[in-house]
Amino acid sequence: MHELVLRDYRPTYICRRCRSKAAANRETVATVGHRLEKKIVVGEEEWRTYLAPERLEVVRQLEPWVEEHVLPLLKPVEASWQPSDLLPDPAALGADGFHAACLDLRAAAMGVPDELLVCLVANMVTEEALPTYPSGLNRLEVVRDATGADDTAWARWIRGWSAEENRHGDVLNRYMHLSGRFDMREVERTVQRLIRDGMSVHAPTSPFHGFVYVAFQERATAIAHGNTARLVGARGAGDAALARICGTVAADEKRHEAAYTRLMGKLFEADPDASVRAMAYMMRRRIDMPTVFINDGRHSVGDFYARFIAIAQQAGTYTVSDYRCILEHLIRQWGVEELATGLSGEGRQARDYLCALPRKIKRMEEKVIDKSAKAQNKPTAIPINWIFDRTIGVVLP
Template sequence: MSVQNTRLEVMKFLEKDIETSVNQYLMPVEKIWQPTDFLPDSQSDNFLEEVKELRELAKDLPYDFWITLIGDTITEEALPTYESWLMTVEGIDQLGPNSWSNWVRSWTSEENRHGDVLNKYLYLSGRINMREVEISTQYLIADGFDIGTGSDPYKNFVYTSFQELATYISHNRVSQIAKQHGEKRLAKMCKMIAGDEMRHHNAYSEFVNEIFKVDPSEMMLAFLHMMKLKIVMPAHFLRESGQSIGMAFEHFSDCAQRIGVYTAQDYVDILQKLIDRWEIGKISNLTDEAEKARDYLMKLPARMAKISERLVIPEQGHIFKWVTPATL
């Protein structure tokens, strides 16, 4: 049997439990929070007063924080790219009665709220050049991304397991910094977004765990492939107006590193968490090639930690069109 046919067989085997995963890891639409729960109520007589308070509190947030928050927002707003990507994965049939496609749509519906609430907050804050942010968002959706997974479900689920934990860390740290600056509204909304991301991480990690039980060698090789390739962030093509693809991403990453929202060490820690969660060191019945892959993966966090220690982040950042220091 070909590798592709094996993947399809495994996806069909796992599909019987996907509806359970939807109920376990995703929230019913009418019970989960919505963006308006955390924003000034536009139907209230106190709406303008609430907006004024929000704008006053936003004045105390530092420049690198704003750039990181904007980058996170644009990343969340590029959701059409992520749904269309997942719908191309082997075993996910968007046209037929397929539990996997139901998972993707349900996951997307939860993720969609993140960009909504953050975008509205940025708009109401009065600190942001929203037109420039909107241009970057449109570019990111139009440019798409290339994360090296192809249509392979094994590689895709490694990516989502990693990436959902990374976004949990990022939103959770943004929440903590906002709270330190007295912006409790933003802190709460980012905390709730982080909670969603952790649930999604747990779901995708469990998908990988189940694949390890039925196809351990191929799953191990897929894990190795993604870690050798390196997990790129969904916004790695990020750009501002007048720029070419990807020019803004490194500067955005530097901002996140400077304020400790997402660092090179976090990348290493996530890798170690996945190795521990999937109990990579205990997996048996592997081919010789997969055994070598496992040995490589077990040593990889220590190697990457040494590399991360040598990284130098510029003290002075790029001046973004989204917001300039003079406007803060």
């Protein structure tokens, strides 16, 4: 910034003191930049140690356990729900019955508030970006499905999990089409942009870090769908069909969460030092939703994501409190507070950081609530093209 200002003036008007100050600023910026670059390099070196053969061998030896304890969490196709079970089916109802059922669905959808509709779109877009997620798992060492039809337990899990997830976007998308509450062309453009832009995951090829992320994210997704089901249900907006859909999707996500949580728990047993350090690494960099690159075509990517997060916080579909509760849950599940034996100095620091983090997030929650209370009469009106440019009044961070 200082250099930009200086370029606006002629050199003859810059005094010696200003030149010295500018030089000092440039030196400071260079020093900070060097430190930042060094920090990034150190972080890169840290997670890459997880690709060492001895670390990957820990993961490789878990395959029989995955076969016995993780794969059974998938349901057979014949026992799985399908979108046609949850929405009007013209083949089963006939033309007149289908028309009547659609009118009933549209009438119930009219009672859902706009802010919940926006959150529903974001949830649906997250699910529809499915092609990105198995490709992410297939980047992880050891667990990847190298040929696309591997018979390893890891590969069968990835494909089975993807197949179950595929129904989530389908059923939400069909509901939105039938409800008439959404500008589906704009929604579909958002889906295309998100798949095109992908997602950014820290430590992209380390299974330790990858499983921390997915365990956290599957629980977050289950909570978001579950909260939406509650808010649109009989005690909320009164849309029973949407509540049933969101509740059904949330139940799937809970099974998937159980799989990844069990898997990461087994890694904590096998290598507690590596596991707790991987968890701390991911939490220091924050666990963002897979929709972090979501874009409505009008705003910059990060700006629109921040606006959606504020809307979700206000609507109650996914909040700072939910984020903290997920972290607390995983700390308990993986016994982080009790870890002692086998920890290095870095492992102990990671454990202490994780155990202190929920209190820091709690203070953040209090600030968010306080700011919202103070700014109740000063919300920002945000037009959302997904709902035909109707505006949502929200307090931005």
